[in-house]
Amino acid sequence: MKILVFLVLLGLHSAAAVIHSMKHIFTVSSQVPNFPEYVVVAMVDDVQIDHYDSNTRRVVPKQDWMNRVTEDDPQHWERHTARCLDDHQLFKGYIETLKNRFNQTGDVHIFQWMVGCEWDDETGDVNGFRQVGYDGEDFLSWDVKTNTWIAPKQQAVIIKNSWNNDKERLAFLKHTITQVCPGYLQKYVNYGKSSLMRTELPSVSLLQKTLSSPVSCFATGFYPDRAEIFWRKDGEELHENVELGEILPNHDGSFQMSVDLNLSSVTPEDWRRYECVFHLSGVKDDIITKLDKTAIQTNWGKTGFPLGAVIGGVVVLLLLVVGITGFFLWKKNKKGKDGFQPANTSDASSSSPSSSSVGVQNTT
Template identity: 40%
Template sequence: TATHSLQYLCTATSGIPDASGFESVGMVDGQPFCSYDNKVGREIPKQEWAKEAMDTHYWETNTQISHRVQQSFNDITTTMKSINQTGGIHTFQNMYGCGWDEETGVTEGYDQYGYDGEDFLTFDLESMSWIPSITQAFETKLKWESNRTKILQRKMYLTEECIHWLKNHVYYESSTIHWKGPPEVTLLQKDPSSPVTCHVTGFYPRGINVSWQRDGEDLHEGVKLGETLPNGDGTFQIRSSLRLSAEDMKMHSYTCTVQHSSLQQDVFKVLNEGEIKRNGYK
């Protein structure tokens, strides 16, 4: 729960009719909080906390940054020519950002490009150079490294500015979402022959532990833990399913236990007929 990330995914495309030629998405801890595409022409918030926390100047500045990134993606034409491609559908992608461990203080930054789903160029922070993954990327490497000022600015962004904004965003997001209260825990089952699901939703931050016990002992057999998924309001949800027979329910006591940083004490949901909801959920 102490590890946080700020990441931007940018994609330029060619050869796709009626599609946006360039778009980017900014994410905090894996959740989109802003987006830009060349059709809209400006950076817009995707989360309520982002809309409330950042002023007009922030969105205007980031719109200008997106414009510059979009222009740098014009290198897709050069790349296509170097690989002897003059037509068809192609993509040029950039993934950059930073990470921060709130407990240890350790940070990291990264910046990498891909072409048609394959690695293209990766920025090395130590040497402050672009590492090509294919021979055709060497021409772009030389071009980008010829401007030493931009190289220094890139390193400063990844190691300092990105971390600054990541910490700010985590603070704004957490201060907005914490009021939502503890996670909601529900036991669900489609029918008596289906697995029982412990559904946990409405929690923030992302880190959570959901486990099953039988007669007070941790249970792993027959348990299937789903992915932690985002809700539309900035919180998360997760499901853990347990397959057992009606005879097992009669002979043993089963409990779903939820541990989360927003809770003063763990939540225990005892499996019994009165707690299970059966409404043909999906």
């Protein structure tokens, strides 16, 4: 069965970036072994700020600076934990409704709900979004401009029509996304500005496994992950004979990335025409590394290929996959009259899910 895994790499906006974002990701699963039935994650500028799951049954901060929230709201964590407990039951009803709508029984199923907002700290402009997914595919989405739900699947049309006919609820959703959510986002950004706005430049090395291997330009230790690296020749960026790697996390929270250059058709005399360029968002000056044979580190020479740093990043990535497997880009809404049937509990029948459980009052 198809499951879309939303891998959360802990990226941040740099000091120059003015668009901040907050997301709340809700995941309820059916028959997924060794994984909590219900998981809630909140993120600011793509950094996880808190976490809840149905095993621990507690909302806990994931950044030290998020502990400051109790300065303004002493009952913040207790209240949000209680809300998550209630929403869990409602989500269980939603996934059962969708299993019936798709004529499914048993097997592994994932229901996902994502809700959030963006705020431009220069212009003050705000934007909002809601998405629902089921088993790794789009099921419903909300358009903030038209304040309407969109159904990409036939099975979602009944629910879409029901939600779009509830004008009072639509007005409430738009208010919370365009007014309430940005207010919390601004507060959280202020709490964590020293961390969210920092930049760290990397060390850049030229690496080569064998004499016939491509030369890799390897940058490690940079922060945030909004960066690019590329080869250029005579000042022009190259798109042929190059292979760009993914940005990977290091064990200390920084990042690494590399780009390979195939030199099989390049004469030694032309090497001086090539250079590697690393650019970090928010930093004016690029790091430029000339292609110099004497500067290349190899695993057949004295310096040795620094496999430890690369392997370390891969290990951290695998750990992130395991730890965040349930956070899948999606969302949910409202009561049984919306087309979903809540679980057979008194709490679920009287409440609608709310991202207040992770820091935003009623933004779902």
